[in-house]
Amino acid sequence: MAKQYDVLFRLLMFGDSGVGKTSMLRRFTESEFESSHISTIGVDFKMKTLEIDGVQVRVQIWDTAGQERYQTITKQYYRRAQGIIFVYDITNASSFQRISKWVGDVDEFSPHRVQRILVGNKTDEKPNRQVSQEQGKTLAKSYGMDFFETSASANTNITESFTRVTELVLQAHKSDIDNLIGSLDEYLDRVALEEESPGPQSESSAQRTCAC
Numbered sequence: 361m362a363k364q365y366d367v368l369f370r371l372l373m374f375g376d377s378g379v380g381k382t383s384m385l386r387r388f389t390e391s392e393f394e395s396s397h398i399s400t401i402g403v404d405f406k407m408k409t410l411e412i413d414g415v416q417v418r419v420q421i422w423d424t425a426g427q428e429r430y431q432t433i434t435k436q437y438y439r440r441a442q443g444i445i446f447v448y449d450i451t452n453a454s455s456f457q458r459i460s461k462w463v464g465d466v467d468e469f470s471p472h473r474v475q476r477i478l479v480g481n482k483t484d485e486k487p488n489r490q491v492s493q494e495q496g497k498t499l500a501k502s503y504g505m506d507f508f509e510t511s512a513s514a515n516t517n518i519t520e521s522f523t524r525v526t527e528l529v530l531q532a533h534k535s536d537i538d539n540l541i542g543s544l545d546e547y548l549d550r551v552a553l554e555e556e557s558p559g560p561q562s563e564s565s566a567q568r569t570c571a572c
């Protein structure tokens with residue numbers, strides 16, 4: 361079957377247990393939300409295709425377990441990502457404080473071109489807010505990351521944040537992709553020309569026709 365996309369990127373989600381990584385991913389890929397918390401075991405992934413600047417981008421989004429005991433498993437995935445989403449819960453100050461630990465761990469192992477954004481989730485829970493928007497912005501700025509506040513429950517900024525990290529990855533890999541698409545175009549042009557022009561085989565068949 362023909363491929364339905366031009367490029368495939370791998371994104372990873374990191375953050376403490378319960379911040380809402382699985383919920384964000386389910387909201388984005390399946391338009392669903394569940395209020396129960398079933399902790400991710402190890403890693404899980406979901407796929408989605410986005411169109412950005414005319415390019416069909418297939419994203420494979422890996423949802424990692426926030427629980428400490430799965431760290432050995434999740435660490436094996438750090439190297440394989442082109443984009444990373446760090447998530448904290450705006451109603452949980454310690455999940456925000458631990459972002460620096462997640463960033464430190466990931467930076468040690470991930471490739472240099474990896475694109476990263478910071479997300480503060482659960483904005484629908486306004487009365488329970490422990491981390492201000494300003495604090496989130498400042499931390500993101502200090503890491504040179506884009507920043508979003510989201511709600512998987514109210515479906516706020518979910519598509520925007522996944523799309524933004526994908527855009528950043530696409531930009532970072534644009535020249536590679538242009539080269540690839542360029543050489544594919546060249547190849548297809550060459551094949552088309554070869555099919556159009558009379559090759560040695562067709563010349564000889566023409567002669568044979570004439571001789572008759």
Ligand SMILES: Nc1nc2c(ncn2[C@@H]2O[C@H](COP(=O)(O)OP(=O)(O)OP(=O)(O)O)[C@@H](O)[C@H]2O)c(=O)[nH]1
Binds near residue numbers: 375381383424425
């Ligand atoms: N109010 C509110 N609750 C949310 C939101 N996102 C997730 N939750 C709830 O928070 C709890 C944890 O969500 P999960 O998506 O399972 O969290 P996780 O980060 O994947 O957790 P681990 O798999 O343990 O790492 C669940 O009860 C969700 O329903 C949100 O935007 N608003």
